Amino acid sequence: MSKKEVVHLYKKVIEDLKSLIEKGEYKKGDLLPSENDLCKSYDTTRVTIRQALSALANQGYITRKHGKGSIVSEPKTGLGILSLSGVTAGVGDQKLTTSILQKPIKREWPDNFFYKLDERESDAGCIFFSRLRFINSVPVLYEETHITNIDLPHFSSRNLENRSLFKILKDNYKIEVKEGEQKIWAIHADKNISALLNIKTTHPIVHMKRRLQTNNKELRIYSSLYCNTEENFLQDSF
Amino acid sequence: MSKKEVVHLYKKVIEDLKSLIEKGEYKKGDLLPSENDLCKSYDTTRVTIRQALSALANQGYITRKHGKGSIVSEPKTGLGILSLSGVTAGVGDQKLTTSILQKPIKREWPDNFFYKLDERESDAGCIFFSRLRFINSVPVLYEETHITNIDLPHFSSRNLENRSLFKILKDNYKIEVKEGEQKIWAIHADKNISALLNIKTTHPIVHMKRRLQTNNKELRIYSSLYCNTEENFLQDSF
DNA sequence: TAATTTAACTTGTATATACAAGATGTTTTT
DNA sequence: AAAAACATCTTGTATATACAAGTTAAATTA
Numbered sequence: 449m450s451k452k453e454v455v456h457l458y459k460k461v462i463e464d465l466k467s468l469i470e471k472g473e474y475k476k477g478d479l480l481p482s483e484n485d486l487c488k489s490y491d492t493t494r495v496t497i498r499q500a501l502s503a504l505a506n507q508g509y510i511t512r513k514h515g516k517g518s519i520v521s522e523p524k525t526g527l528g529i530l531s532l533s534g535v536t537a538g539v540g541d542q543k544l545t546t547s548i549l550q551k552p553i554k555r556e557w558p559d560n561f562f563y564k565l566d567e568r569e570s571d572a573g574c575i576f577f578s579r580l581r582f583i584n585s586v587p588v589l590y591e592e593t594h595i596t597n598i599d600l601p602h603f604s605s606r607n608l609e610n611r612s613l614f615k616i617l618k619d620n621y622k623i624e625v626k627e628g629e630q631k632i633w634a635i636h637a638d639k640n641i642s643a644l645l646n647i648k649t650t651h652p653i654v655h656m657k658r659r660l661q662t663n664n665k666e667l668r669i670y671s672s673l674y675c676n677t678e679e680n681f682l683q684d685s686f
Numbered sequence: 687m688s689k690k691e692v693v694h695l696y697k698k699v700i701e702d703l704k705s706l707i708e709k710g711e712y713k714k715g716d717l718l719p720s721e722n723d724l725c726k727s728y729d730t731t732r733v734t735i736r737q738a739l740s741a742l743a744n745q746g747y748i749t750r751k752h753g754k755g756s757i758v759s760e761p762k763t764g765l766g767i768l769s770l771s772g773v774t775a776g777v778g779d780q781k782l783t784t785s786i787l788q789k790p791i792k793r794e795w796p797d798n799f800f801y802k803l804d805e806r807e808s809d810a811g812c813i814f815f816s817r818l819r820f821i822n823s824v825p826v827l828y829e830e831t832h833i834t835n836i837d838l839p840h841f842s843s844r845n846l847e848n849r850s851l852f853k854i855l856k857d858n859y860k861i862e863v864k865e866g867e868q869k870i871w872a873i874h875a876d877k878n879i880s881a882l883l884n885i886k887t888t889h890p891i892v893h894m895k896r897r898l899q900t901n902n903k904e905l906r907i908y909s910s911l912y913c914n915t916e917e918n919f920l921q922d923s924f
Numbered sequence: 925t926a927a928t929t930t931a932a933c934t935t936g937t938a939t940a941t942a943c944a945a946g947a948t949g950t951t952t953t954t
Numbered sequence: 955a956a957a958a959a960c961a962t963c964t965t966g967t968a969t970a971t972a973c974a975a976g977t978t979a980a981a982t983t984a
Contacts, residue, residue: 454974456937482964493939495733498965506744515946515964629923633915634872634890652872652890677871685867686924692944694967720934731969736935753934753976 457492461500469509469520480510480518530656530673530684545582545609549590552577552604554597561594563659563670572666573597579608580644588680590644591673598666613669623667628660637674645676654682695730699738707747707758718748718756768894768911768922783820783847790815790842792835799832801897801908810904811835817846818882826918828882829911836904851907861905866898875912883914892920 468474481489486497501518504510510518552575557565574594581589593613606616617623633655642649653676660669675682706712719727724735739756742748748756790813795803812832819827831851844854855861871893880887891912898907913920 454937458937479964484964493941494965495940496938499937501965502740512965513946514966515948517947517964627924629921632870632892632894632920632922634892634913635915636890650888652874654870654872654892656870675872677873682870683867684870684924686865686922692967696967717934722934731971732935733970734968737967739935750935751976752936753978755934755977 457490458496458499458503461486461490461497462503465500465504466509474520476520476522478520479516480520482517530682543584545585547580547582548577548608549580550576550578552606552608554604557594561670562657562672568666569596569668575600575603577608583680586679587645587676589673589675589682590641591671594670596667598664617662621664623662623664625660625669626663628658630656630658632656641674645674647676647678651676651678653677656682695728696734696737696741699724699728699735700741703738703742704747712758714758714760716758717754718758720755768920781822783823785818785820786815786846787818788814788816790846792842795832799908800895800910806904807834807906813838813841815846821918824917825883825914827911827913827920828879829909832908834905836902855900859902861900861902863898863907864901866896868894868896870894879912883912885914885916889914889916891915894920 465474465480474480480486480501483494483497483501486501487494490497501510501512505512505518508521511521512518554573555576557570557574574597576592576594578590578592580587581591600621602620603616606620608616614625634652635655637645637647637649637651637653639649641653642651645651645653647653653674655672655674657672658670660671662669703712703718712718718724718739721732721735721739724739725732728735739748739750743750743756746759749759750756792811793814795808795812812835814830814832816828816830818825819829838855838859840858841854844858846854852863872890873893875883875885875887875889875891877887879891880889883889883891885891891914893910893912895910896908898909900906
């Protein structure tokens with residue numbers, strides 16, 4: 449016997465439409481089928497369809513216009529996802545490379561971890577990895593990540609170099625970032641960081657610690673990062 | 687004849703409950719009246735009440751628990767609201783003071799403004815002001831703010847020293863921040879900033895530029911800030 | 925007493941329906 | 955030809971109802 453048998457209709461509508469939007473079958477500015485059309489397609493009533501559409505609107509996939517329809521929105525960059533941008537316009541993704549300094553390993557949480565952990569989290573242990581990101585072969589950002597050690601099949605063997613952690617979590621485990629908090633400092637690089645980022649110790653860098661909550665309440669993402677913002681900057685949306 | 691005559695029932699329920707939560711009549715962890723109780727109070731049906739409750743849940747005022755009820759959430763610090771926190775625990779608000787260097791004035795947008803403006807925004811002009819924030823009488827953060835010049839009665843004369851801009855906008859004009867983006871750099875202070883923050887020009891500081899969208903699509907908030915994070919740090923939630 | 929069952933609450937999902945109100949193109953009137 | 959009216963789309967608000975499923979405490983049973 450399988451665990452989840454009933455899939456609720458409104459959830460199916462959400463998933464279907466999301467997937468069509470993400471596949472690009474509905475592009476930005478397009479109108480989704482009208483509520484009544486969707487009612488016919490799914491053999492249901494407007495209340496159910498509207499439940500799905502309002503969820504999609506809330507998640508930023510569409511905006512709804514009275515008398516007009518459901519308009520597909522700009523694809524979200526993703527809540528809390530930091531992007532690195534060049535000050536000179538048009539730094540394409542191809543110039544961004546990543547090297548994994550520490551592959552994901554299961555371990556205990558560090559002593560005196562920078563965020564307070566709840567009991568369940570503490571018992572579960574964590575998965576740790578660290579990455580160094582380059583723009584045009586210049587090291588720009590060093591990041592250490594701890595995530596709660598819940599069962600994520602094959603996570604350790606996934607390629608964290610080319611794809612963002614967030615995309616992996618979403619595509620493979622349906623985990624999305626819901627909210628978070630971050631603390632920001634400007635500091636001078638210490639020996640370690642100055643070596644990694646190939647800068648002088650008098651060079652100002654951004655230090656950021658962040659905690660991200662996901663739609664899986666068991667799983668939180670913690671990261672501590674150091675960024676040389678001389679030629680680039682950190683950007684995020686919320 | 688007044689303009690808005692029909693107030694929709696579900697909106698009234700939202701406003702009523704919001705107000706009770708904000709006044710503290712329902713505190714964090716409390717249960718709101720059940721859906722059926724609310725149905726009786728407002729002489730309506732569950733569909734309407736649930737429309738209101740799901741909006742409140744979406745805005746973070748409550749979380750809903752199947753079989754249990756609507757639980758009042760931790761009051762949100764507010765989307766995109768930066769807070770200054772001391773590295774030493776427990777920097778109370780009383781130690782935070784603000785001085786207004788430039789009182790709000792209406793003016794044209796600066797040339798080459800750091801974010802691109804749309805036409806309507808550009809035509810409207812802006813309200814500009816700048817503030818310097820102190821912790822324990824030490825200057826820590828300098829902020830320049832531009833907001834779109836829409837009609838905000840008496841805004842210029844409001845006291846920006848003791849209350850946050852966000853609180854003023856919410857309480858007096860029902861304007862809330864919906865989303866935003868920010869860019870972050872670590873830099874060395876220039877002459878101006880080093881004088882304002884009373885630091886050496888070799889001191890690393892955080893420079894941040896942000897654009898915030900509000901529930902009034904005519905009004906955006908732009909700010910550019912410089913922060914000495916030696917004894918404190920910048921924190922925000924999203 | 926301790927474990928189990930039941931009852932009574934809660935929210936979740938769903939159907940069926942009605943009318944209001946915004947958007948838009950067509951038809952009629954001026 | 956321009957303006958007004960209309961028809962027909964769309965989403966928005968609302969009522970009324972039914973049963974499923976999670977939670978909790980009381981009642982029953984062992």
